[in-house]
Amino acid sequence: MNTESEAQVLIVGAGPIGLTTGILLTLNGIPCRIIDKNNRIPSKEYFSRALGLHARTLEVFEDIGVIKNIMTKGRIINGIGFYVEGRRVTGVSFRELPTSYPFMLSIPQSDTESILEARLNELGVFVERQTELVDIVQSDLFVTAQIRLPDGFLQTQAYAFVVGTDGFRSKVRDLCNIPFDGSEYEESWLLAESYLSRDFPSDEANVVISKNSCFAVVPMPDGKTRVTGPDTSSMKDVDEVDLTLFDTALKEMGALANISYTDPEQVTRFRVHKRLARHYAKHRVFLAGDAAHVHSPGGGQGLNTGVLDAYNLVWRLNLVIKEQATFALMDDYEVERRHAGEVTVFGTDKAMQMLRSNRSAMSKSITNLVLPWLMKSNFGKQLAANMSQIFNHYRHNYTEQEQEYYNCSIQLGDPLLRVVPPIDVAGDPLKIQPNGKFTFLVFSAHMKKEALAVELKKLVTVAKNYQNFFRIILIADAPMQSIPDVESRL
Numbered sequence: 419m420n421t422e423s424e425a426q427v428l429i430v431g432a433g434p435i436g437l438t439t440g441i442l443l444t445l446n447g448i449p450c451r452i453i454d455k456n457n458r459i460p461s462k463e464y465f466s467r468a469l470g471l472h473a474r475t476l477e478v479f480e481d482i483g484v485i486k487n488i489m490t491k492g493r494i495i496n497g498i499g500f501y502v503e504g505r506r507v508t509g510v511s512f513r514e515l516p517t518s519y520p521f522m523l524s525i526p527q528s529d530t531e532s533i534l535e536a537r538l539n540e541l542g543v544f545v546e547r548q549t550e551l552v553d554i555v556q557s558d559l560f561v562t563a564q565i566r567l568p569d570g571f572l573q574t575q576a577y578a579f580v581v582g583t584d585g586f587r588s589k590v591r592d593l594c595n596i597p598f599d600g601s602e603y604e605e606s607w608l609l610a611e612s613y614l615s616r617d618f619p620s621d622e623a624n625v626v627i628s629k630n631s632c633f634a635v636v637p638m639p640d641g642k643t644r645v646t647g648p649d650t651s652s653m654k655d656v657d658e659v660d661l662t663l664f665d666t667a668l669k670e671m672g673a674l675a676n677i678s679y680t681d682p683e684q685v686t687r688f689r690v691h692k693r694l695a696r697h698y699a700k701h702r703v704f705l706a707g708d709a710a711h712v713h714s715p716g717g718g719q720g721l722n723t724g725v726l727d728a729y730n731l732v733w734r735l736n737l738v739i740k741e742q743a744t745f746a747l748m749d750d751y752e753v754e755r756r757h758a759g760e761v762t763v764f765g766t767d768k769a770m771q772m773l774r775s776n777r778s779a780m781s782k783s784i785t786n787l788v789l790p791w792l793m794k795s796n797f798g799k800q801l802a803a804n805m806s807q808i809f810n811h812y813r814h815n816y817t818e819q820e821q822e823y824y825n826c827s828i829q830l831g832d833p834l835l836r837v838v839p840p841i842d843v844a845g846d847p848l849k850i851q852p853n854g855k856f857t858f859l860v861f862s863a864h865m866k867k868e869a870l871a872v873e874l875k876k877l878v879t880v881a882k883n884y885q886n887f888f889r890i891i892l893i894a895d896a897p898m899q900s901i902p903d904v905e906s907r908l
């Protein structure tokens with residue numbers, strides 16, 4: 419376990435994003451401290467929130483060594499069915515996604531957090547609970563944090579960096595005076611989890627457009643089904659849990675699709691915001707997860723986007739802390755991940771607008787006609803790809819001149835998936851950036867074997883100068899003699 423004074427990075431908040439950040443830093447050998455003001459131990463009793471893990475998150479979870487447990491606890495969802503007024507009008511499949519995880523995994527956030535925390539503990543780091551960040555003051559070289567310990571004592575400690583993964587009401591964001599631009603949606607959301615006797619395929623999540631609203635119906639691993647959606651008929655107070663509409667909607671679905679349900683559990687009404695932090699960083703302090711972006715839970719993107727924030731942030735911190743890169747490398751964290759946050763907030767907002775307009779009879783018939791047509795077109799595939807986040811790219815981070823300079827079909831900022839198939843001929847997945855390493859892809863086509871071997875050896879020497887931060891993969895069109903430190907793929 420890192421002692422408080424050894425830690426170089428303070429992580430504020432031990433939700434899924436803080437835990438992922440802690441694991442990634444520890445795997446890279448960077449001592450960190452992780453605190454949480456609450457005493458909760460992740461469990462079923464705790465409201466489970468995120469239910470859907472998408473492909474890119476699962477790839478990251480493979481990389482940090484938790485995928486086996488996550489898969490064991492989760493339930494594979496192969497696609498999404500769309501129901502309008504009781505009829506299944508169309509569907510979207512995840513099966514064609516070019517990834518080792520061509521599905522969405524249904525797993526309650528409480529289980530995800532338990533697995534992440536167990537992994538962090540296995541690596542020797544433990545969450546300090548009932549330990550609250552109270553203040554931070556930055557200088558050029560470090561951040562001084564004031565932390566309230568469980569016994570009330572105020573501790574002052576300096577860190578090289580602070581990561582704020584402290585959720586929607588982020589104290590870190592407030593202390594940095596970073597505005598959380600956006601607003602709250604008019605309507606509140608309803609959520610219930612229960613056992614349904616259903617006609618819906620059990621490996622599909624479903625979007626049910628009913629009389630007054632639109633509900634997501636998602637099978638859970640324990641055999642229950644989560645039903646959640648906006649209560650578009652009212653603008654009721656958050657605390658009021660009046661489930662009449664929800665109850666009617668479920669019954670309506672039951673009548674239409676032979677579904678009956680028993681005693682809903684986890685009945686909740688909650689408010690939804692669309693907000694994006696104006697900045698993701700202030701000098702040595704960074705925001706990730708809900709501290710940086712919140713949006714409608716439709717599409718299940720919040721936790722997934724946050725995990726990718728953590729992934730992007732930690733490889734940068736790793737290089738900067740180990741003095742393999744200058745501090746300027748940190749600037750692109752905001753450029754890349756704020757853009758990703760914006761895309762998510764904007765995309766989910768569009769969906770919310772569609773739901774609102776869906777209340778009129780005319781737009782309902784448009785939905786009836788247009789939705790199946792849209793899904794059959796490339797839009798359905800695009801939707802599955804967008805949800806999975808595997809094709810997310812950072813092209814916008816490069817100028818036109820930079821793109822033109824390289825002048826090739828692959829653009830700067832493209833994901834590796836656009837460049838090579840994710841699975842090789844032996845069926846092995848090509849892991850992207852494992853443990854924060856950069857990947858050099860060398861394409862052997864049109865090169866003589868001898869010349870290629872010379873170039874590869876030069877590359878290996880360069881990589882060694884950078885303490886093996888690089889991984890070299892030869893994409894060969896024919897078998898060739900192995901070269902130390904070069905992985906080969908046919």
Ligand SMILES: Cc1cc2nc3c(=O)[nH]c(=O)nc-3n(C[C@H](O)[C@H](O)[C@H](O)COP(=O)(O)OP(=O)(O)OC[C@H]3O[C@@H](n4cnc5c(N)ncnc54)[C@H](O)[C@@H]3O)c2cc1C
Pocket residue numbers: 430431432433434435436453454455456467468469470471527549550551552583584585586587588589590609688706707708709715717718719720721722723724
């Ligand atoms: C109903 C619902 C359904 C959802 N479904 C999905 C889904 O299917 N897929 C998906 O990807 N996302 C989903 N989300 C969103 C997802 O739950 C969040 O994006 C996720 O919890 C964010 O994790 P986080 O670690 O950033 O923040 P949080 O989980 O909010 O954790 C923040 C932590 O910081 C701690 N903290 C706060 N202030 C301090 C302080 N000053 N000092 C120390 N600790 C502090 C808190 O105690 C808390 O433990 C859903 C959300 C809701 C509400």
